[in-house]
Amino acid sequence: MIVEQYVRVLILVILAIAFPLLPLAGSYLFSKINYRPANSNEIKSSIYECGVEAADITWRQFNAKYFLYALGFVIFDVEVIFLFPWAVIHTEQAFSILIKVAIFVIVLAFGLFYAWRWRALEWQQ
Amino acid sequence: MIEVNIYNAAFLLFSMITLLSAIGVAVINSLMRSLFLLIISFIGVASLFVLLSADFIAIAQLLIYAGSISILLLFAVMLTPEVSINNQNSKYFLFAALTGILFTYIMFLFISIFDINQLTGLSLDKLNFSNTIDKIGTLLLGKYIIAFELASILLLFALIGAISIVRSNESDFNIVATKIKGKK
Amino acid sequence: MIKKFFSNTLFIKLSIGFATLIFLFAGYFISKLLFDLSVFSEFIFNFFLERFSYNLAYLASSIIGALGIISFVGLVLLIGSWVERRVIARFQIRVGPNRVGPFGLLQPLADAIKLMQKEVLVPDIADKLLFLIPPVAIFLPAILAWGPIPWGPNMSYLDINVGILYVFAVSSLTVPIIFFAGWSSMNHYALLGSMRTVAMMVSYEIPVSLSLLSVALVTGTLNFNEIVMWQSNNSIWLGLFIPFALFTFFFASTAEINRTPNDIAEAESEIVAGYHIEYSGMKAGLFMAVELGNAVLLGALISSLFLNGWFLFGIENLVPPYIIFITKTVFIYLLLIWLRATFPRFRLDQLMNFAWKTLIPASIIHFFVVAIEVSIISNFSEIPYLIVLFTVINISLVVLLAYLWGKIFHVQQYQPEKIQPRFAASIGGLEAMKEVSSID
Incomplete structure (x- = not known):
């Protein structure tokens, strides 16, 4: 039974959500019995900026380089998820299957080489 | 008619999570909140795969969609700072709604062909189908080898496209080009 | 005479040795008793299976297992921070937390209570x-x-x-x-x-x-x-x-x-x-x-x-x-x-x-x-010791690669006679370390 094992995952999910809520509930209770300070004011609830007021809006445009790294990550993740079924059956198979996988990986390694050559992997230029 | 058993109850729960969060993605104005709901929707889809006893597909869904594609979308949203705060209503609302209704109708036509009670993990368990990953591996490297190799070429094109987007200005490009020429 | 005997360091050492022996024996018997913790969940499983259905028994034994994992993680979070602070303190020639409880063992608990009392700002x-x-x-x-x-x-x-x-x-x-x-x-x-x-x-x-x-x-x-x-x-x-x-x-x-x-x-x-x-x-x-x-x-x-x-x-x-x-x-x-x-x-x-x-x-x-x-x-597979051969090859390859990598980046060899902790020695750091290790 495959599904039976995943019922246990569901139980663990419920407990994993409950576990950090316990200390948070303790913190909430402390505020209920007036043991924990809970008087926020304008300065306390402003964002932390090393003593000066925040100058500009926070949500600014970021470099497109981050997007490239994320895309590279997605591509290699998909590659790995394709390779895991091969890894499991590999010990039962001969060398011929290795060549098929080699073509798959070399095509992607060419992409990595291309990115390297055009300096897309430099964090700072 | 749908039988009342624990599989169908779980299916109802997870499909409700998936659908409600997917509706939230479309309705909510803040892009980041809708992205958060999108991740929950992906996780809901993964749990639906688990109900079908397709554990490898479920893990792949979790890894690729909830773990990677979501990061890609997050970084894409960070490229458009104004939109992320208050996403305006689209003027193509009517077309989107029409397309959605049409797609739902087609999906219903497909679903009505099958018997829903057959589409659970129970039917696979009757076949003693204990390990999916071996069979996926054998099929992927045997019968579907062309698709497997084409996938790598698709991924390569995606990477090259992203590099050409990121290559910020032409001068930078020229410096590298002259360097390569000089080496030759 | 008796008073002198009890104040003797030999007596203290003997009693510590005796206590250690008792502790080891007790630990051995307890570990024999708790050799396989899965008997707990099996017991719960059988208990529920006799009285109720299979599904409920499975659910109950799963909950026991999940609670075991959660309690282990909670224990790790409590003890781990103490271990980390104490060990790092020894690295930096300090004592580390030693006030709350024996050897400062209750320090993480005190930290948790302190964090709960702090104001939550949004x-x-x-x-x-x-x-x-x-x-x-x-x-x-x-x-x-x-x-x-x-x-x-x-x-x-x-x-x-x-x-x-x-x-x-x-x-x-x-x-x-x-x-x-x-x-x-x-x-x-x-x-x-x-x-x-x-x-x-x-x-x-x-x-x-x-x-x-x-x-x-x-x-x-x-x-x-x-x-x-x-x-x-x-x-x-x-x-x-x-x-x-x-x-x-x-x-x-x-x-x-x-x-x-x-x-x-x-x-x-x-x-x-x-x-x-x-x-x-x-x-x-x-x-x-x-x-x-x-x-x-x-x-x-x-x-x-x-x-x-x-x-x-x-x-x-x-x-x-x-x-x-x-x-x-x-x-x-x-x-x-x-x-x-x-x-x-x-x-x-x-x-x-x-x-x-x-x-x-x-x-x-x-x-x-x-x-x-x-x-x-x-x-x-008919050739024996093929795994051992590849193990040796892999280890030597990694060592060779690490050596070449160091060569490329000009990593200097460690020279113990040239690098002496002169500064630490001049301000008495090494003596301080010996003293710190005698506390607690």
Whole structure:
């Protein structure tokens, strides 16, 4: 039974959500019995900026380089998820299957080489 | 008619999570909140795969969609700072709604062909189908080898496209080009 | 005369020895009694099966197992921070926390109570809903990944065929949670910190997955129990057979869990505290607790994947296997503390370059080498000691590569006669260390 094992995952999910809520509930209770300070004011609830007021809006445009790294990550993740079924059956198979996988990986390694050559992997230029 | 058993109850729960969060993605104005709901929707889809006893597909869904594609979308949203705060209503609302209704109708036509009670993990368990990953591996490297190799070429094109987007200005490009020429 | 005898140091030493012997005997009998903890869940299972249905029995035994995992994680979070502070204090010639309770053992509890009493501040302009979710949600990957860990024979909570991939997929959910924590704070430092952290974690997930791929290649399975059994059947540790995968997994995982050589997330000199800068009180404490829990989780993963889990040269028949497993886990955790006390932090661009230009190409080449070796071993199974031969070849290759890598970057050889702790000696640091080690 495959599904039976995943019922246990569901139980663990419920407990994993409950576990950090316990200390948070303790913190909430402390505020209920007036043991924990809970008087926020304008300065306390402003964002932390090393003593000066925040100058500009926070949500600014970021470099497109981050997007490239994320895309590279997605591509290699998909590659790995394709390779895991091969890894499991590999010990039962001969060398011929290795060549098929080699073509798959070399095509992607060419992409990595291309990115390297055009300096897309430099964090700072 | 749908039988009342624990599989169908779980299916109802997870499909409700998936659908409600997917509706939230479309309705909510803040892009980041809708992205958060999108991740929950992906996780809901993964749990639906688990109900079908397709554990490898479920893990792949979790890894690729909830773990990677979501990061890609997050970084894409960070490229458009104004939109992320208050996403305006689209003027193509009517077309989107029409397309959605049409797609739902087609999906219903497909679903009505099958018997829903057959589409659970129970039917696979009757076949003693204990390990999916071996069979996926054998099929992927045997019968579907062309698709497997084409996938790598698709991924390569995606990477090259992203590099050409990121290559910020032409001068930078020229410096590298002259360097390569000089080496030759 | 009697008074003199009791004040004798020999008497004290004898009594300590006697107490140790009693303790050892008691420990031996208790460990015989609790040799296999799975009897608890089996007892609950049978108890419910006799009275109620199979489903309810399964549910009850699962809940017992889940509570066991949760309580172990809670215990680790309490003791781990004490261990880390004490050990790091010894590295820095300090004493560490020693006031609250015996040896300062109750210090983490006091810290937790202190954090609960602190005021919880939420920034006015923050996205309040998304601000509240991450400190709770970040526990999901940290606890879910404990599921398929094999504690002993017949003692893993989840026995699934996609174990490695499950752990990898679940722990990759940490990345968006960290991003939401930084983004919803509406703080420049937090957003910058979370963007940097996400870019780095994303880059280091690829080497982690490729090293796990070579583990799957060698063992031909993704099930944690079967990986441990493979290692004991072939009587070799995977860490010895594929040392490069062990190194890649260890180094890249320190980036994943933000431990010291790679703790870009909290580069306090650059971006104050990183993505959790706006969190105060217990919420900040939860983020720190997760970091500690992840470090111990890394120890558990390494000891089951690369260090043969609960097997240890036949000792597993004398001592409860889970004790051996936890010992190996704690050993890796102490190694992480040692790293934290020794190394400075890498720069972000160094780390990104190392991931994309060194680790990823090397891992791709490495898993091909492993695949060829595995094909040779499975095709020529009549030749004995082929695994041992490849082990020797792999280890010597890694040593050679490390040597060449050092040559390329001009890493100087360690010269003990030239590097003497002159400054520490002149201000009495070495004497101070001897004195510190005599306290407590």
